[in-house]
Amino acid sequence: MSEFERANLISWARQLAYNGRLLELVDPSIHSLDKDQALLCITIALLCLQRSPSKRSTMKEIVDMLSGEAEPPHLPFEFSPSPPSNFLFKSRKKARTNSCQNGEEEKKAAYIIS
Template identity: 45%
Template sequence: MRWGCCGSEETDDINVAGNVKKFSYKQLSAATHNFHPSNKIGRGGFGIVYKGVLKNGTRVAVKTLSAESKQGSDRKTIRLNWERRSAICKGTARGLAYLHEDLEPPIVHRDIKASNILLDKNFKPKIGDFGLAKLFPDNITHISTKIRGTTGYLAPEYMLGGKLTKKADVFSFGVLILEIVSGRSSGKPSWGGIQKLLLEWVRQLYEEGQLLEMVDPDLEGFPENEVIRCIKIALFCTQATASRRPTMSQVVDMLSRNTQLNEKELKVPG
């Protein structure tokens, strides 16, 4: 599925830059049947996402921006059991693997976070908000760019030096897993009774062999070994050195198969 980018209401032209196309408001309105409620597939912090079909048969997802809404202000508290949380992790991982490894050229999202993962009525995840995304040709090792994204999710090499690779998305996804498991925000600066970010706290719990302490207290009857394994996968994704992080296809494999994790390769900073 492609993501449509809305242009001006007055124009009906399509601007093409490489594989990226801009569509007019008129075209996107027609594709979504005037943004009919039956085509609504999700809601993000900035507006509603609709499914649609262009004249040539291409399926698209169109995000409308709401001037009245504020990022993160339109939220409902929903209790998610472990089965749903695990499915959200796996589905998001598959989506990122598609962006990184199946598209040509690949796409680095640059802003993977909880509010950009949209859930449909069946809690199936869809990656949204490609406003910061970068096309990433395979023949280069990294892109030097201005630092954009959300504090708490940014990989250290990107945050400190503006060095962007696909592994920046992997780091952000690891933080997202920790939020899904814990039910807590990565940006809150106090965990475990001390001034630590969520990732720092989880690293400490790993060293102490107490990972279950970070699990959402509202999560009942969960399979402990499976949850601990998921947390460890998140720690693999958030290793300080980018080259030590897995690719997203490897993450999908780790989440989907009950293979043994090689924790000797897991280097957790103090």
């Protein structure tokens, strides 16, 4: 795997998922790791990255999986190699927009990709 692919967490996770090595996402300095819990959390995170929004789990389904009331689906599933284009990133640059509401000026901040 290239350094570029490792720099993108989602691409790295996808590659590890395809190779059955998801636990490599976990910081090796964590010594008291519950591997089953780590795999559950990683799998649930990957559920949120599926290409089709209709295939993503609802918050209720996620809570049920975390509480043990439901089983997560098995890998593999398709998840995006990068966040959607309309995803707002926190950046050093800040775009500000102004809007009027009830005669008062309201400042809104949106983060942009730098």
